[in-house]
Amino acid sequence: MTYARDVVALARKDLLLELRAKETLPAMLLFVVATLTIFHFALPAGTGDDATLGLLWSALVLTALLGLTRAFVAEREQSMFDALVLAPCDRSAIWLAKALSVLVFLVCAELVALPAFAAFFSAVDGRTIAAIALADLGICTVGTLFGAMAVAGRARELLLPLLFLPAAVPIVIGGVGGYLWFLALYDVLFAVLAWATFEYVVVET
Amino acid sequence: MRARGPSLPALAGACTLLFAVAIALAFYYAPTDANQGLSQRIFYFHVPLALTAYACFGWGAWKALLHLWKRAPQADLESYVAIHQGVIFGALTLATGSLWAKISWGVWWSWSSDQLVLFLVLFLFYCAYFMLRYSVDAGPGRANMCAVYALFGIVLVPVSFFAIRLSHDFIHPVVFSSHGPQMTGAQFLTFCVCLAAMLVLFATLYSIELAGKRLDASLRELRELLA
Amino acid sequence: MTPSEKYTAAAYLVVFVAVLAYVVIIASKLQRLEREVARLVELAREKQSG
Numbered sequence: 484m485t486y487a488r489d490v491v492a493l494a495r496k497d498l499l500l501e502l503r504a505k506e507t508l509p510a511m512l513l514f515v516v517a518t519l520t521i522f523h524f525a526l527p528a529g530t531g532d533d534a535t536l537g538l539l540w541s542a543l544v545l546t547a548l549l550g551l552t553r554a555f556v557a558e559r560e561q562s563m564f565d566a567l568v569l570a571p572c573d574r575s576a577i578w579l580a581k582a583l584s585v586l587v588f589l590v591c592a593e594l595v596a597l598p599a600f601a602a603f604f605s606a607v608d609g610r611t612i613a614a615i616a617l618a619d620l621g622i623c624t625v626g627t628l629f630g631a632m633a634v635a636g637r638a639r640e641l642l643l644p645l646l647f648l649p650a651a652v653p654i655v656i657g658g659v660g661g662y663l664w665f666l667a668l669y670d671v672l673f674a675v676l677a678w679a680t681f682e683y684v685v686v687e688t
Numbered sequence: 689m690r691a692r693g694p695s696l697p698a699l700a701g702a703c704t705l706l707f708a709v710a711i712a713l714a715f716y717y718a719p720t721d722a723n724q725g726l727s728q729r730i731f732y733f734h735v736p737l738a739l740t741a742y743a744c745f746g747w748g749a750w751k752a753l754l755h756l757w758k759r760a761p762q763a764d765l766e767s768y769v770a771i772h773q774g775v776i777f778g779a780l781t782l783a784t785g786s787l788w789a790k791i792s793w794g795v796w797w798s799w800s801s802d803q804l805v806l807f808l809v810l811f812l813f814y815c816a817y818f819m820l821r822y823s824v825d826a827g828p829g830r831a832n833m834c835a836v837y838a839l840f841g842i843v844l845v846p847v848s849f850f851a852i853r854l855s856h857d858f859i860h861p862v863v864f865s866s867h868g869p870q871m872t873g874a875q876f877l878t879f880c881v882c883l884a885a886m887l888v889l890f891a892t893l894y895s896i897e898l899a900g901k902r903l904d905a906s907l908r909e910l911r912e913l914l915a
Numbered sequence: 916m917t918p919s920e921k922y923t924a925a926a927y928l929v930v931f932v933a934v935l936a937y938v939v940i941i942a943s944k945l946q947r948l949e950r951e952v953a954r955l956v957e958l959a960r961e962k963q964s965g
Contacts, residue, residue: 625840628836628840629837632820632824632833632836632837633820635824635829635830635833636820636823636824637823637824638819638823639823641819642816642819642820642823645812645815645816645819646816646819646820646837648812649809649810649812649813649816649844650813650840650844652809652848652851653844653847653848653850653851656851656852656854656855657851657854659855660854660855662854665850665851665854668847669847672843672847673840673843676839676840676843680756680836680839680840683756683832683833683835683836684832684833684836711927725919726917726919726920726923727919727922727923729923730922730923730926730927733926733927733930734926737930776933776937779933780929780930780933783926783929784926784929784930787922787925787926787929788922788926790922791918791919791922791923889934893937896941897941900941900944900945900948903948904948907948907951907952907955910955911951911955911958914955914958914959914962915958
């Protein structure tokens with residue numbers, strides 16, 4: 484029970500910080516709409532729905548990347564990592580809380596992105612929405628872990644896309660094809676792995 | 689400090705011998721493929737290269753696990769060297785695969801070849817491993833991160849492979865049989881020898897690189913002692 | 916040579932060249948280690964005599 488309480492407290496802290504600073508979420512919203520606009524002009528006229536759906540997936544992955552890059556910046560800039568790691572809670576709780584807060588940002592961005600996509604291009608069906616929901620889980624679990632790694636390096640903003648995008652290839656394949664069971668499998672597999680290994684990624688320095 | 693297992697000269701000797709036999713078998717013993725002709729012989733290097741690259745990534749992940757689990761002191765370095773070898777073998781897989789695609793299908797790159805696409809993804813993933821390693825200051829933190837990343841990599845291999853298989857359903861509406869043309873006995877024997885040769889090559893290069901890295905570390909220690 | 920022969924030869928050569936490149940890299944590393952050892956020997960001699 485204390486584990487759940489720790490997770491909620493940590494996630495609440497992230498969301499409150501965002502509510503005060505308003506840095507990440509507006510950036511994600513603007514980014515995703517701007518990307519869709521770019522895509523409109525990048526596509527030749529009369530492009531089929533399949534092609535635009537593929538672009539929606541690229542826009543979502545890139546937007547998620549933007550959010551993930553920001554995820555650990557506060558900890559890094561105020562060197563809170565050490566304090567967080569020394570806190571008397573299970574370290575995987577830090578990961579879970581961070582993944583949850585990123586998930587909230589991502590879902591908020593999608594609440595804008597999907598209607599915008601429907602207005603700009605074509606309507607999205609229920610299967611796509613379910614696929615996006617499952618993909619979000621995978622993106623947040625893997626992305627948060629890699630984000631914690633990238634932030635430790637010198638080239639942090641540069642590093643995360645390199646680490647994350649190859650791992651996101653199966654998500655995009657599963658998402659575009661609408662293989663919900665595959666996305667669920669991906670989520671479970673990597674969530675367990677990330678949950679088990681996160682404690683090794685954050686070490687007190 | 690001394691490495692266990694077979695000595696380096698023995699490995700290098702076995703590697704030379706196996707390669708001589710492998711190339712001789714591939715060109716003079718294995719029958720020429722009825723459909724593809726001579727270029728089918730690329731198979732005898734391409735597929736063993738790919739399998740050896742998997743073996744490298746697998747070995748790297750195993751060492752990473754040993755590092756995290758047993759805190760084996762040398763495991764971080766060993767994992768790094770194995771993944772380094774894996775990237776080299778992976779790059780060679782891409783190069784030979786690209787050549788094979790050119791001669792069989794007339795294009796340098798074919799998205800319908802599972803093996804090639806998977807290696808592209810893995811190549812990108814494991815190249816980022818080096819970016820990570822060189823971006824973080826050396827120490828226990830870096831060793832842990834690299835180990836975790838290596839473990840993710842080995843899980844990503846089957847997941848990506850599966851995903852790429854799935855992607856054919858909506859990108860290439862072509863039926864891919866999971867059983868390719870069956871190999872004849874002579875072809876299979878040649879293939880096995882080539883695979884053994886590649887694996888021993890990996891073991892040799894791995895030992896050489898590891899010996900070099902250990903020597904480096906010892907020299908650094910010696911310099912500190914003398915200074 | 917037919918194209919088929921060319922590409923097959925190229926595929927095998929790529930591996931050969933990669934191994935040779937590896938030898939070059941290891942050779943340069945060996946040279947560096949050699950210099951390093953020479954320097955350390957010098958240092959050790961100075962210590963002994965001085």
